[in-house]
Amino acid sequence: MKQHQVERLRRNDLIDATRKYEMLCCMRDRKSRLRIIATLLVHSWLRKTGVLETQISANKTLNPGEDRAKRDLENALATFQAYLDQAGVTADSVSGSRIIEIGPGVNSAVALQFIAAGARQVICVDKFVPRSFSAYHDKLYGMLRTRLPAAHGHNFDAAINIEARTFNPERILYIHGGFESLRLIVQDGSVDFIVSNAVIEEIYDVETALDQMCALLRPGGYMIHKIDFCDYGLFSRYGYSPFEFLTIPEWIYRAMAEATGQPNRRLIDAYRNKFNALGYDTRFTDVVSYHLSEESIAEIRPRLLPRFRKIATEDLAVSGAYLVARKPGLREREGHVRSA
Numbered sequence: 320m321k322q323h324q325v326e327r328l329r330r331n332d333l334i335d336a337t338r339k340y341e342m343l344c345c346m347r348d349r350k351s352r353l354r355i356i357a358t359l360l361v362h363s364w365l366r367k368t369g370v371l372e373t374q375i376s377a378n379k380t381l382n383p384g385e386d387r388a389k390r391d392l393e394n395a396l397a398t399f400q401a402y403l404d405q406a407g408v409t410a411d412s413v414s415g416s417r418i419i420e421i422g423p424g425v426n427s428a429v430a431l432q433f434i435a436a437g438a439r440q441v442i443c444v445d446k447f448v449p450r451s452f453s454a455y456h457d458k459l460y461g462m463l464r465t466r467l468p469a470a471h472g473h474n475f476d477a478a479i480n481i482e483a484r485t486f487n488p489e490r491i492l493y494i495h496g497g498f499e500s501l502r503l504i505v506q507d508g509s510v511d512f513i514v515s516n517a518v519i520e521e522i523y524d525v526e527t528a529l530d531q532m533c534a535l536l537r538p539g540g541y542m543i544h545k546i547d548f549c550d551y552g553l554f555s556r557y558g559y560s561p562f563e564f565l566t567i568p569e570w571i572y573r574a575m576a577e578a579t580g581q582p583n584r585r586l587i588d589a590y591r592n593k594f595n596a597l598g599y600d601t602r603f604t605d606v607v608s609y610h611l612s613e614e615s616i617a618e619i620r621p622r623l624l625p626r627f628r629k630i631a632t633e634d635l636a637v638s639g640a641y642l643v644a645r646k647p648g649l650r651e652r653e654g655h656v657r658s659a
């Protein structure tokens with residue numbers, strides 16, 4: 320047997336063993352905190368050693384059925400509109416701008432809408448998901464084309480050839496890698512918008528990543544990030560408090576979360592402090608909070624790690640929000656970014 324066949328067998332054995340282990344954990348005791356941690360540590364190890372490359376629960380194959388494409392199209396349309404609404408700008412305002420979308424996930428439909436509206440270039444960067452083409456993508460992009468205003472069609476066509484399954488990198492550049500790699504190819508101060516949807520909470524060293532985003536953003540440019548502050552169901556799906564993940568010691572949490580795309584445990588106060596320190600004009604919009612009693616929070620608070628124990632109840636209770644932050648400096652760039 321050849322070396323690569325042996326390696327593939329070993330890899331498959333390991334994946335099988337992990338699945339069996341997970342099933343056993345679920346069957347025996349769905350609520351063991353220790354087992355949840357152990358499972359994550361195994362997943363983390365599989366990723367760090369390169370046996371697995373995707374995040375937990377990432378889709379390996381996309382169902383090309385109309386339903387999935389339709390659902391993802393609606394999500395992408397809503398995400399694009401939400402970015403404009405949260406920033407308080409019109410679709411026309413993105414004309415001529417350069418945008419970074421962090422963690423687009425399985426399709427480039429949001430980037431295509433920016434381009435269709437007249438953006439000069441969108442750079443998509445995703446650490447775990449490479450750009451792919453499939454029958455699902457053909458359907459999704461084909462349907463998106465029919466939903467655009469007629470005047471935007473030519474911009475769309477200049478960015479993608481659906482039949483040939485190619486993108487024009489001058490319009491949509493896709494980078495399969497960490498955010499860090501952007502600094503090598505994008506000039507500081509050259510980006511008008513940096514956007515993301517459910518990604519920031521997965522970046523473990525998020526303070527460094529935000530500093531890097533700040534360097535890339537031009538004065539007066541916007542960051543719009545939809546951020547989840549919840550535990551992604553790590554413990555809460557087994558009936559634990561939504562704050563149980565805030566009780567896990569730092570070194571264990573890092574070992575189980577960093578490589579598996581679990582939340583970085585920064586809550587709303589951390590982002591407020593960071594952006595205040597940067598001098599950005601910052602607001603949180605569409606804030607969603609848990610409906611929890613004072614007693615249930617008081618009950619878990621003594622078990623939280625010291626850095627979470629001192630967080631105000633209103634901040635602790637926030638499970639998600641948009642962060643809209645504008646870099647200080649020039650207010651407008653020659654006709655750019657007109658308010659809605």
Ligand SMILES: C[S@@+](CC[C@H](N)C(=O)[O-])C[C@H]1O[C@@H](n2cnc3c(N)ncnc32)[C@H](O)[C@@H]1O
Pocket residue numbers: 374398421422423424425444445446447448496497498515516517518521522523580
């Ligand atoms: C929860 S998914 C959200 C996908 C998409 N934005 C959406 O709304 O459907 C998070 C995405 O962020 C990507 N991601 C996680 N950490 C990242 C990082 N450090 N740099 C770039 N992308 C990252 C993941 O690969 C994944 O595609």
